[in-house]
């Protein structure tokens with residue numbers, strides 16, 4: 001029988017203060033980080049809920065995090081776990097504490113229009129100080145407009161949303177619609193669901209020739225589910241209610257329920273880059289698929305591949321188990337793109353282009369999707385706004401190395417309910 005122990009903590013006004021954005025040092029472990037800051041890592045680890053241990057292995061080299069120091073002593077560190085939750089290590093009454101708390105951000109919605117002076121990248125950066133906006137714009141128009149060919153007098157306008165932590169851009173910008181005027185042609189892109197629909201003012205011909213940079217060797221990989229029988233017990237989420245901890249936690253993967261010993265298949269071909277134990281995740285295999293994509297298979301009872309081994313798509317790489325923090329036999333599948341956790345559903349049942357090798361130019365004749373004349377009503381309105389948007393002062397983002405003020409929720413009454421056999425599907 002399970003015994004309920006109810007513990008109530010009153011976390012009174014946590015620190016809020018001046019932080020600096022940093023990048024996680026390559027190869028540094030969480031305990032290594034603590035030791036570097038003269039923090040007793042054993043004392044910290046003793047405070048971490050067993051269910052939370054796995055999040056320590058989610059910290060990637062180069063990942064952004066926030067640090068607050070006073071007189072060369074660490075006051076507080078905030079390490080994001082996905083887009084909504086973060087690890088917090090903070091000093092209180094002379095002792096360091098550990099917690100996982102929500103990220104406080106605002107969403108900024110803005111429109112920008114620039115006349116090209118130098119290049120789209122320099123001009124957008126100059127106008128908004130957002131380092132990523134031009135890169136995402138370029139991606140949307142990639143088959144239609146070569147952004148390196150934009151010249152003086154061309155126009156680029158964008159309607160976008162971006163999460164902000166005290167004025168610093170957080171996460172990726174979400175472009176709602178964008179307009180480009182190049183070589184006296186109009187191009188318009190609008191977000192519909194997950195994809196962009198592109199329209200141009202070209203009408204004479206339904207075809208355009210574009211010069212496209214193509215990787216010398218592009219491979220198309222089909223991604224599939226890791227099990228034959230699919231039963232999802234817990235979906236991917238940046239923030240889900242944890243029934244045992246009674247608090248929000250990210251779930252950076254998909255859980256599949258299956259019988260003990262069921263074969264686990266590689267979701268696509270690739271190279272095994274990790275096969276071993278990870279605290280919280282138990283027996284783990286990681287496969288690199290190229291293009292920055294890595295899949296992770298946790299809680300296995302048996303691993304059938306070793307580091308360095310090349311695996312085929314659908315190859316059996318291990319067996320279902322319940323190692324690490326797990327209530328029963330299941331598979332936790334994580335997918336990472338350049339170290340960032342993404343929803344595995346974004347690539348499963350899809351054919352993904354994996355680029356490798358250097359780029360070279362290829363001439364491609366493309367069909368233009370649609371003429372601007374035929375824009376639906378709502379899109380027409382957006383188009384009219386963006387194509388006529390002129391000298392409006394855009395939102396200007398803070399420099400990434402400026403000092404920012406982060407407020408951490410004060411006075412949080414966190415009731416924690418623990419089961420004596422405290423376990424949760426992870």
Ligand SMILES: [Zn+2]
Nearest residue numbers: 254255332426
């Ligand atoms: Zn899981």
